[in-house]
Amino acid sequence: MSVGNHFSLKEDEPDTFQRRTRIFFGLTVLVFVIFFLRLFFLQVIKGPYYREIARKRTLKSIFLSAPRGNIFDRRGLLLAGNVPSFALSLDIKVVHGPAGDEILRRLAKLLGEDFPSLKQRYLFLRKRATTGEVILEQDLDRDLVAQIEARRFYLPGVQIKVEPERYYPLGPKAFHLVGYVSRISAKELEKLGNKGFDASDFLGRTGLEREFDAVLRGKKGRRLVEVDARGRVRKVVAEEPPIIGNSLVLTVDSFIQQTTYRVLGNVAGAMVIMSPRDGHLLALVSRPSVDPVYFVKKFPPKLWQKINRDKRSPLMNKALAAYPPGSTFKVVTAIAALTKGVVTPETTVFCPGYYRLGRRLFRCWKWGGHGEVNLIKALEVSCDVYFYYLGEQVGIDYLSKIAHECGLGELTGLGFVEESPGLIPSRAWKERVYRRPWQKGETLNVAIGQGAVKVTPLQLARLYAAIVNGGKLYRPWCVARIVDPYGQIIKEYGPEVVARLPIPPRDLSFIRKGLVAAVNAKDGTGRAAALKNILVGGKTGTAQIVSMKRRIHSKKLPYLKRDHAWFVAYAPAEAPEIVTVVFIEHGGHGGSVAAPVAKKFLKAYFEGGK
Amino acid sequence: MQGVKNLFDWKILSIILALLVAGGLNQASAAMGGLFFKRQLLWFALGLSIFTVLAFTDYRKLLTPRVLIILYTILLLSLVVLFLKHTRWLRMAGFGIQPSEFAKLVLIGIFSLLLAQRKDTQYLDLKTFLLMSAFAFPVIILVAVTDLDQGGMLFLLYASYIVMAGIPRRYAVALFLVTVFLVFIVGPDLWNKLKPYQRERVEAFLNPEAYRLSRGYQILQALIAVGSGGLKGLGFHKGLSSRLNFLPEKHTDLAFAVWAEEWGFLGAAFVLALFGALILIILKTAYQTRDELGRYLCFGVATMLFWEVTINAGGILHLLPVASVPLPFLSYGGSSVLVNLAGLGLVFAVSRRRYSFR
Incomplete structure (x- = not known):
């Protein structure tokens, strides 16, 4: 099979080289066929799949x-708006390499930070950057913004970005x-x-x-x-x-809101200022309070710790939280008794200082008693015995039904998720929660607003507004309208009568007389709220937290066991303009702690800055 | 024989021209008509003139032992310089020259000459084998130090020549056994001794998703680019992957992915068909050529093209691990263009005289 001796053009037997070439030829054909098939598979069969990936990418x-x-x-x-907040943005394409180091060094000087730590921070953020920029610093102060803007020429790739930030x-x-x-x-x-x-x-x-x-x-x-x-x-x-x-x-007035905040003072408590005419809120305050700006920016860790540990719960909206109402609840008992007809406004009850139910004695708050009292007198002096009697007469079922009709134990419809519905105890409630039958004595406690009854300051404001306006129970509302950015009105809200008090207007006027007497009469419990030129009506409330054999002055008790102080006031009594509820948690006696606050407010409201 | 006129192989020439057009278009898109595009055209022009010169020269007078020894010495010297400088390119007037590309051509010349001169045409004799190895290994090792992929490429070229030269059956069996031994006994040990980035390349090939941010990134992006081309492609200059820089090395290693994305299955298959046809025509020329030097030259150039296309396209189509080997003409690279066109010039010269000598 030597090759050398063939000159001929004719095809001979293929020599070794040619045979091997044929094998290589075949291999090449095979490899290229595989390529074609693979290409066809990738591009034609899987084409749509890869195109989708490419598009998403x-x-x-x-x-x-x-x-x-x-x-x-x-x-x-303005109560809540936006202010520009300045953020320092670096373009990662420009701030890069030795030139970028120079920029960072200049920035470090301006920011008062040392260069290595700034660079470390930048590189860390840069790795995470998705948009081609790094926000190095947020919430710059204006001086710094001015300094950076002035050196713009020397800081390529550095930009001040303006973003809206919430402001209160x-x-x-x-x-x-x-x-x-x-x-x-x-x-x-x-x-x-x-x-x-x-x-x-x-x-x-x-x-x-x-x-x-x-x-x-x-x-x-x-x-x-x-x-x-x-x-x-x-x-x-x-x-x-x-x-x-x-x-x-x-509907809220920021001046009234601020006044309210001021007069309530540095206590734990809440105030609600409502118009009895249509149920709109003029102010709603809860104390202690927090500056919301920290939530938008950042809480200093110490402050956050302090707020969380504060037993006066600054974050809680106490105007919408439920507490035992004390004597302010007595109007509900009165309404129940009058509608059921167990008493007339003129009916008198003798108060010897206690009320006997079976073998138990229920004490009036006044040692020695009030003597003969009718409805007006009972409200004036807040006689417990009178209302024990009424409570026993109407019974818990009726009393709790009327309380619900007065808007207690139910959400008011303000719409805040923080709002509590409060609690009006009933037989069914006790069976469900304690699995024990209702005791008659408990009815007496409920009748004077003690025991398990819980209402919110807002509910009380609404109830007293209804008493004052002739019985219309409004939905409390504080948003008058929604407007678009150009001021066009999109939605308007108005008064909504949710229910009517189940009591004839004539009987209501007796209750109002009692409320006026409570502030203005000689023995009134709320005399501390009386004003010279304006007739004020109101009702005190002192809610016991722990039951005691004898009354001990609240100040002698540990803070968390002290009584809650309440005062509900309205003025002017002839044509009421506002209803105000003052609630001071563990404040002590309603007449001496809450009533002066209400007075301060009413004075400021009617007499201005005097 | 004297009576036979010189042949002019239109087929080879037209395929080359078609590939150059495709390469030009591809660089125009991948390099956005920028510097690389213009330079590539320059290389094409230079390559075509070398092609012409070689095509119309008698390769037997050109490829003498003396010329090859000189070329080999220059190659070795420049490789040593590169080795000392630890780089792949010789910088000359702003252009980079890659001696490892030229090594292919020099080795093809040397191998062809050695094999053409041997007595036994059946099997490779020891003397020729040792001579081939003595020329090949210094080059392969020096190249592999700075560029493992090109080193592997040269080894494949060397191995192809050895196989073509004929290995006696018992050596073939012995070699097979040694390979099996290496793979199964020493292999795992050797695998553990490999550097992490070397292992990663194979692991990324097997599971590109797991290495999507390192080695696998190139594989995945290439697959996405090729796949999203579809049947007809996204159109010239409209390839998303290349225009938005998702493809790394888009004008060199992954140039074929750019082409496949923009011209679709039709375009990609067309280019592959051109390469296939070119290789087969060259092999046929080798088959027809009676001259020993000529046929081994043709075989060498065909093998070189075959491995270049297979490794590059195989990597992009995820049939083989990705290796940094340029696709002739479509990838940017002056040395690659010059070497391939010079090789084809030699083939053309052989083809013209395929019936003439001896």
């Missing part, structure tokens, strides 16, 4: 945050009413992530911010962009601008 949707709507008081003064001009004074917003948490983001929320979002947590979160929030815009492999935006494919949130205009 390159298209990114960016949310454009919508500024939150404002909250105005009735005068148009009244701070702690309207904290519980307006509520607050705070940044979405990781857990919530997991739940809400698919509803268009992202990590930069704030959620309304309490008060109006929460109740009207959807209204205030507005609608986020969206920008569909094409990004490259480094996540840099190359092209805007589509854009949907954000819609600014709508604003709220309240």
Whole structure:
């Protein structure tokens, strides 16, 4: 099989080289056939799959945050708004390498931070950056902003970004009413992530911010962009601008709100100021309070610790929390007795200082008793025995039914999630909770607002407003209207009569007389609330926390065992303009602690700054 | 034989021209018509002139032992310089030259000459084998130090020549046994001794998702680019992967992915068909050539093209681990263009005289 001796063009027997070439030829054909099949599989069969991956990889949707709507008081003064907040943004494409180090060094000087730690922080954030920028610092102060802007030329890739930030001009004074917003948490983001929320979002947590979160929030815009492999935006494919949130205009008056906050003083307690004419709120205060700005920015850890440990619960809205009402509840017992007809306003009951039920004695708060009392006198002096008698006569079933008709034990319809419905005990309730039958003596306790009864200051305000306005039980409301960013009214709210008190107007007038007497008569318990020129009506309340054989002065008790002090007032008595409920937790005696607060408020309200 | 006129192989020439057009278009897109595109055109022009010169020269007068020894010495010297500098490129007037590419051509020349001169055409004799190895291994090792992939490439070329030269059956069996021993007995031990990044390359090939941010990234992005091309492709300049920089090394190693994305199955299959046809035509030329030197030259160039295409396209199509080997003409690379066109020039010269000598 030598090759060398063939010159001929004719095909001979193939030599070794040629045979091996044939094998290589075959192998080549085989490899290329595999390539074609693979190419066909990848491109034609799996083509749509890969095209989808490619599309997802390159298209990114960016949310454009919508500024939150404002909250105005009735005068148009701001209660919650937005202020620009300045953030320091660095372009990761520019701040890079030795030139980037130089920029960071200059920045470190301006920020007063040392260069290595700043660079470390920057590199850390840079690794996580998705949008081609790093937010190095948030909430810069204006001086720093000015300094950076002035050196802009020497700081390429450094930008001051302006973002709206929630701002509450009244701070702690309207904290519980307006509520607050705070940044979405990781857990919530997991739940809400698919509803268009992202990590930069704030959620309304309490008060109006929460109740009207959807209204205030507005609608986020969206920008569909094409990004490259480094996540840099190359092209805007589509854009949907954000819609600014709508604003709220309240019935609340920020001057009255501030006055209320001031007169309540540094106590644990709440005040509700309501118009009896249509049930709108003029102020709603709970103390102690917190400045909501810390929720938007950041709590100093020490302050947060202090707030959490404070047994006076600063975060709780006490105007919407339920407490035993004490004697302020006696009007309900009166209404029940009058409607059932067990007494007339003129009926008298003798008070020897105690009331005998079977073998038990129920004491009146006054040692020695009040003697003969009728309805008006009983309200004036807050005689317990009179109401023990009424309670026993009407029975717990009827009393609890009337209490519910007076709007107690039920949500008022204000709409805040913080609101408690309170508690009106009944036979069924006791069976369910304690699995024991109702005792007659308990009815007597309920009749004077002790025992298990719990009402909120707001419920009381509404009830007294109804007593004062002839029996109309309104839904308490504080939002007058929703307006869009241009001031166009979107929705208007008005008074809503939820129910009517089940008592004829004539009988109501007797109760009112009793309330006026309680403030103005010689023996009235609420004399501390009386004003010179304006006739005030009201009712004191002192709710015992622990039962005692003898009354001990509250100040001698440990704080948490002291009585709750209540005072409900309205004025002017002839044509009432406002109802105010003062509640001071563990404050002591209603007539001596709460009534002066109500007086201070009424004085400020009617006489202005005098 | 004197009576036979010189042949002009239109087929080879037209395939080369078609591939150059495809390569130009691809660089125009991958490099966005920038510097690399212009430079590639420059390399094409330079390569074509080398091709022309070689095509119309008598390769037997060119590839003499003396010339090859000189070329080999220059190659070895430059490789040593690179080794000392620890780089792959010789910088010359702003252009980088990759001696490892030229090594292919020099070795092809040496192997062909050695095999053409041997007495026994059936099997490889020891003397030729040792000579081939003596020339090959210094180059392979020096290249592999800075560029493992090119070193492997040269080894494949060497191995192909050895196989072609003919290994006696008992050696073949022995070699097979040694390979089995290495893979199954020493293999695991050796595997553990490999550097992490070397192991990662194979592991990433087996499971690119797990290495999506390191080695696997290239594989996945290449697959996405190729796959999203579909039947007709996204169109010239419209490839998302390349335009948005998702493809790393898009104008060199992954140039074929850019091409497949923009021109689809039709375009990619067309280019592969051109390569296949080119290799087969060259093998056929080798088959027809009576001259020993000529047929081994053709075989060498065909093998070189075969391995280049197989390793590059195989990596992109996820049939083989990704290796940094340029695809002839479609990838940017001056040395690659020049070497491939020079090789094809030699083939063309052989083809013109395939019936003429001896």
